[in-house]
Amino acid sequence: xxxxxxxxxxxxxxxxxxxxxxxxxxxxxxxxxxxxxxxxxxxxxxxxxxxxxxxxxxxxxxxxxxxxxxxxxxxxxxxxxxxxxxxxxxxxxxxxxxxxxxxxxxxxxxxxxxxxxxxxxxxxxxxxxxxxxxxxxxxxxxxxxxxxxxxxxxxxxxxxxxxxxxxxxxxxxxxxxxxxxxxxxxxxxxxxxxxxxxxxxxxxxxxxxxxxxxxxxxxxxxxxxxxxxxxxxxxxxxxxxxxxxxxxxxxxxxxxxxxxxxxxxxxxxxxxxxxxxxxxxxxxxxxxxxxxxxxx
Amino acid sequence: xxxxxxxxxxxxxxxxxxxxxxxxxxxxxxxxxxxxxxxxxxxxxxxxxxxxxxxxxxxxxxxxxxxxxxxxxxxxxxxxxxxxxxxxxxxxxxxxxxxxxxxxxxxxxxxxxxxxxxxxxxxxxxxxxxxxxxxxxxxxxxxxxxxxxxxxxxxxxxxxxxxxxxxxxxxxxxxxxxxxxxxxxxxxxxxxxxxxxxxxxxxxxxxxxxxxxxxxxxxxxxxxxxxxxxxxxxxxxxxxxxxxxxxxxxxxxxxxxxxxxxxxxxxxxxxxxxxxxxxxxxxxxxxxxxxxxxxxxxxxxxxxxxxxxxxxxxxxxxxxxxxxxxxxxxxxxxxxxxxxxxxxxxxxxxxxxxxxxxxxx
Numbered sequence: 001x002x003x004x005x006x007x008x009x010x011x012x013x014x015x016x017x018x019x020x021x022x023x024x025x026x027x028x029x030x031x032x033x034x035x036x037x038x039x040x041x042x043x044x045x046x047x048x049x050x051x052x053x054x055x056x057x058x059x060x061x062x063x064x065x066x067x068x069x070x071x072x073x074x075x076x077x078x079x080x081x082x083x084x085x086x087x088x089x090x091x092x093x094x095x096x097x098x099x100x101x102x103x104x105x106x107x108x109x110x111x112x113x114x115x116x117x118x119x120x121x122x123x124x125x126x127x128x129x130x131x132x133x134x135x136x137x138x139x140x141x142x143x144x145x146x147x148x149x150x151x152x153x154x155x156x157x158x159x160x161x162x163x164x165x166x167x168x169x170x171x172x173x174x175x176x177x178x179x180x181x182x183x184x185x186x187x188x189x190x191x192x193x194x195x196x197x198x199x200x201x202x203x204x205x206x207x208x209x210x211x212x213x214x215x216x217x218x219x220x221x222x223x224x225x226x227x228x229x230x231x232x233x234x235x236x237x238x239x240x241x242x243x244x245x246x247x248x249x250x251x252x253x254x255x256x257x258x259x260x261x262x263x264x265x266x267x268x269x270x271x272x273x274x275x276x277x278x279x280x281x282x283x284x285x286x287x288x289x290x291x292x293x294x295x296x
Numbered sequence: 297x298x299x300x301x302x303x304x305x306x307x308x309x310x311x312x313x314x315x316x317x318x319x320x321x322x323x324x325x326x327x328x329x330x331x332x333x334x335x336x337x338x339x340x341x342x343x344x345x346x347x348x349x350x351x352x353x354x355x356x357x358x359x360x361x362x363x364x365x366x367x368x369x370x371x372x373x374x375x376x377x378x379x380x381x382x383x384x385x386x387x388x389x390x391x392x393x394x395x396x397x398x399x400x401x402x403x404x405x406x407x408x409x410x411x412x413x414x415x416x417x418x419x420x421x422x423x424x425x426x427x428x429x430x431x432x433x434x435x436x437x438x439x440x441x442x443x444x445x446x447x448x449x450x451x452x453x454x455x456x457x458x459x460x461x462x463x464x465x466x467x468x469x470x471x472x473x474x475x476x477x478x479x480x481x482x483x484x485x486x487x488x489x490x491x492x493x494x495x496x497x498x499x500x501x502x503x504x505x506x507x508x509x510x511x512x513x514x515x516x517x518x519x520x521x522x523x524x525x526x527x528x529x530x531x532x533x534x535x536x537x538x539x540x541x542x543x544x545x546x547x548x549x550x551x552x553x554x555x556x557x558x559x560x561x562x563x564x565x566x567x568x569x570x571x572x573x574x575x576x577x578x579x580x581x582x583x584x585x586x587x588x589x590x591x592x593x594x595x596x597x598x599x600x601x602x603x604x605x606x607x608x609x610x611x612x613x614x615x616x617x618x619x620x621x622x623x624x625x626x627x628x629x630x631x632x633x634x635x636x637x638x639x640x641x642x643x644x645x646x647x648x649x650x651x652x653x654x655x656x657x
Contacts, residue, residue, distance in 0.1 A: 190381065190383065192379050192380075192381050192383040193383050193385060193386075195348075195350055195370070195377075195379070195383065196377070196379055196383035196385070196444075197385075197396070197400075198349075198350075198369070198370045198371045199348060199350075199370050199371070199375075199376055199377045199445075200371075200376065200396055200397030200400065200444065200445075200448060201371045201372075201397050201400055201401040201448065202371055202396070202397075202400035202401075203371055203400075206400050210396075210400070211385060214387045215385075215386070215387060
């Protein structure tokens with residue numbers, strides 16, 4: 001193959017549109033929001049970047065915002081763990097079935113992408129609400145077992161507008177992003193390594209923890225990053241499923257930009273989330289670097 | 297011979313209508329070096345995997361050391377395997393790879409360390425114990441796989457095409473090493489291979505498999521000199537097969553009418569009738585420019601059509617009168633052997649009738 005240096009013109013022709021797109025529609029807005037986070041409102045319609053740190057101070061020193069950030073982190077962490085626990089066996093199964101089933105199951109994982117997120121989230125409301133499918137199902141079981149004669153009429157569970165609903169919604173929406181990288185790494189795993197482990201006397205459980213998990217760790221880490229970060233910033237799911245008392249940081253940010261009309265404070269909250277994410281990624285890169293250095 | 301270490305009884309492995317292994321039975325004695333030899337897709341690897349326990353046969357039984365392995369999973373069988381891909385754990389050092397099988401079965405640390413040290417020494421990897429697998433050559437990775445299996449002190453070591461990924465020189469060296477190792481530690485080896493040289497040079501006995509069935513089990517020289525059928529004769533070494541028809545049998549000899557050689561009389565025990573193939577190995581054919589004088593010899597004439605030079609020997613193709621071709625191997629036992637004949641020369645071929653086999657067609 002020719003080296004790109006031999007075809008400078010072709011290289012620039014293909015490289016410039018994508019780069020321009022990223023600069024104009026991704027980096028520039030990001031830079032604007034970052035600059036705004038050091039700004040002040042001077043009138044209802046005007047903000048000025050003054051280099052003040054007041055927005056960050058307000059975000060970090062007001063307990064209610066810290067509480068929302070903290071809740072967003074643990075809710076996202078819990079939902080990420082839930083995703084991992086459900087997705088790993090699914091990815092494992094897909095990797096071990098025959099070629100025809102593999103196609104069908106992968107299609108089933110990707111299929112939800114074809115339906116709008118809003119509609120899928122509304123569908124979850126129909127599932128979880130007081131007169132929803134889960135409660136209908138439970139009521140049917142309850143009455144079939146004649147428990148209503150013993151304990152009185154069925155009391156529907158409150159499944160919607162709380163943290164449980166937000167967590168379940170996050171898991172449901174982000175599941176494919178966990179399954180796909182896991183599937184890719186399990187598929188790449190040489191299956192004779194698992195046979196070798198069994199052959200050497202390890203049981204299925206030991207083989208899973210000492211061979212399968214370490215060797216699919218890249219997929220696990222990518223899945224966690226791919227799922228945890230967007231979960232942390234999600235606002236549509238907590239907005240629809242969470243009600244008033246189950247808000248995440250995304251909802252607070254959205255409110256600053258819209259109803260509160262406080263762009264600088266919204267920008268500061270956004271970038272606090274951003275800094276935390278960068279810190280986590282840097283920590284991971286540092287750990288990975290140390291690990292590969294230790295192997296040499 | 298005592299109790300066989302492995303007994304395979306009527307084992308069949310069917311995938312739908314295809315039978316990968318078709319009603320196979322045989323015994324393997326303790327301390328034997330046993331080879332399963334056959335072309336790819338003949339079922340030899342499937343049979344090895346059945347013995348290891350990775351697949352359950354559709355029907356039939358496998359006994360190891362007298363015990364029925366029917367419901368025993370691979371991690372509780374007294375056999376260990378060296379995989380074709382080596383399957384060395386890429387996230388563990390050489391030492392940890394070898395120690396793995398002892399750790400997971402709860403061997404005390406001190407004993408495990410001693411046995412790992414011994415195993416690494418035996419395969420010559422003591423200096424590389426802290427290396428990761430991606431820092432090893434193919435041959436070294438294979439030694440890790442070997443040490444990892446041997447450290448478990450299995451009753452039977454299974455080797456799945458262990459040498460196929462090595463280059464020719466290293467393969468020959470490993471053949472020697474495996475033979476010595478097997479004699480040294482006295483463990484039964486079962487090797488799966490498609491390479492006849494590998495099987496002939498290492499194994500005490502060889503089972504030749506074809507289409508899921510075992511065609512013949514015998515010592516290497518018996519397979520070569522007295523193959524049971526046309527497939528075995530053709531698969532092991534080179535052979536000339538000459539079609540003919542039995543026209544008479546008397547006193548331990550059969551008369552076979554062939555288009556290539558006319559009527560020939562050959563010593564043959566057992567029944568033979570109808571259409572047969574005469575088989576003669578190319579190195580058993582004598583070639584000369586003058587007419588040979590043997591009495592009990594089968595003789596014909598032809599011209600040299602092709603000449604492949606291999607240094608120590610030459611492989612000649614001789615075309616006999618009516619378009620038949622016979623392969624002949626001559627040893628270049630003097631520096632001038634090569635000068636005696638050339639392509640296009642008319643030559644006499646002859647071989648002893650007792651070097652000719654009568655095989656069913």
